[in-house]
Amino acid sequence: MVVTVVCLTYAPIAMTELWPYARPGAPAPGEWLLGRTVSPEFVAEAVRDRIGPYGRSLVPLIVHSVLGGLLMLLGPVQLLSAVRRRIRLHRAAGTLFVVTVYASMAGAALYLVRTPPEEAFSGAAFWIVLATILVGTVGSVTFGVLAALRGFPDLHQRWMLLCYGFLMTAPLLRLEWGLLPSLYPGLGILDINRVAIMHLGALVAFGALLASRALDRRATVPGLTGTWCPLPVRLTAHLAGAAGLGWITAAFLDEGAAGRRLLVAYLVPYAVTYAVLAVRAARAGIRGAHWPREEWSLHLVALCLAPAFSAVTAPVLEGTLGLDRMTALVAAVGTGCGVLAYAAVTTVSLRILHARETLQRTGRATEPPAVRGRGPKAAEAPAATGAAPEGGRG
Template structure:
């Protein structure tokens, strides 16, 4: 079985542009991640991230946000060093995995894959220790970011675990999907740093903490959407074994779209009640959200017309569960406010930030279930046909008829 479905020569220029953009971005960010905690562990040590951000923005924007972090980080220096150095290493291993799989270098892919999976678990253990031993209010940018980081941690661990399970089951294409999602979760770190610089240009008056709030409203969903695009690029099969029709006819989307609007409107009203800052936060969620929905609709229509049943079903699940984001956000906001003791603004902001990624994760689970059941159904049909053929050839009278027919 080939590592990647589809001929290598048939890959589009857009595919290679995306691959090399990811490779370059990851390699550039790796030393920034590795040196993030060094100044706190050893005062005076270089920290590339703040230095680069300071040159792109201004001194006070960066250092006012970091000035009170030393007492917090002092409690968890070893765990944070494990997390950040491991994260930097993953920024190098991820592109190596991608290039090895698209170039079909199996031995390299398997070797790097083992190191990658181990590094993910070790790095996330460091993050878990930090989050469990640090009060939510003391986490960088406060409770909203603490909840978002915890969600990303869970998604990262679950996606690499599901990827390993899929590989053990022989579900190679689903393995690629889970690993693409896993790396997408890891890419929230460099995307966040990029938005720190870009959003500051649009909002010069905003502090780094305020820019962080804008960023978490959309980046989780955007990177998971990118993982969905990557999974389609890695699995170029038109049909897939055992997948016929769809589990999601158009009436299902009508109901989900209505549910989406019913929940989205009160969310917008609540954000608007907070004034200009609330309108800004809602815009940084709603605009990318609606744009992603529009792209998914276009992908469904295009793939359906082209007869690419697998792509159509995959985008259908992404869109269907995307419509559930506002409703999930309202439910999570209620939970965060009542179970975690957060105020209504913090609860709703964190809920919106988390719900997009959670819903998209669910879409990956459903397409994984479709592929698994489809493969098993195709295998049963194949076994039945072989048994029928074996029975026919084992029957002397039937065998004589077959000889006469020849």
């Protein structure tokens, strides 16, 4: 319900956000609301900083923002129609959703291609985070479509929820524009954006995982045996994560007050996410729910590896793109949790596919000789073992 309210509220703001850049004086409810929530000076700074970068790609960006508003409306329709099993509505809205995602992201891609990172709104770190979100959104919706076409509704659901999670970074960023200035009075839009991107990727991916797990009530998946997260893997991931967190902490502390502010914005949401994943995995293990434990554990391992990924990526960005140390650090940390969450969903998908392949091999191996190779009857064997209903509640 909260997500639906946020989406419905943000949709008209997104659709009209860039109109004043094309026609001065055009209605802009987002600017009006932000000016009264924070201050007119804060809004003026945000507008001033966007005029130059947006002016090069105004038409693609207007297309991106208008279609982005439409996506905010289509998302709740998709979720509610899936929950209520309204298949025709879900498929029709889903087709429109996918086409709109591709068209909206094409507009964003044109802006990013035409704008050098150092000249982008809020700087190079923000440009890198936006590019990462774009790739994640397009990749997620593509895998979601492929999963639906191949008849894997549980995988389709996970990828589409992750896609919508990435899309939710837009309204959540605007909420942070309204809230963070009260925590950090006097901070400009560039610094506010840097604080926000420290945790937005982790937040939306975490939300997509919670939604996936809430909709998937299965205690086990047919064909799922063993675990891809044995103790050595978990220990290695925790050690790598601890080393990465140590490096990130030291790097931010070297940057003074600004670094400490960004470190807190990263560590607090990270710690909360880690605690929830660890507790959920442990509880699932105690009650013998093998599949939930496996999925929570895979995401927990990915979360542990995110700081290590960021620690390795920061020097690479600094060297290859010629960024200063702080910008490279912000970009690497801002993308780390989102990238690893994407990797976790990929691994979960492979885990489910592996389980189904195992089930099919087991079914073929245990079929009576008289049934093997007899066309339709052979095809019925996996359904008898429970493969067909597997995705029904996913």
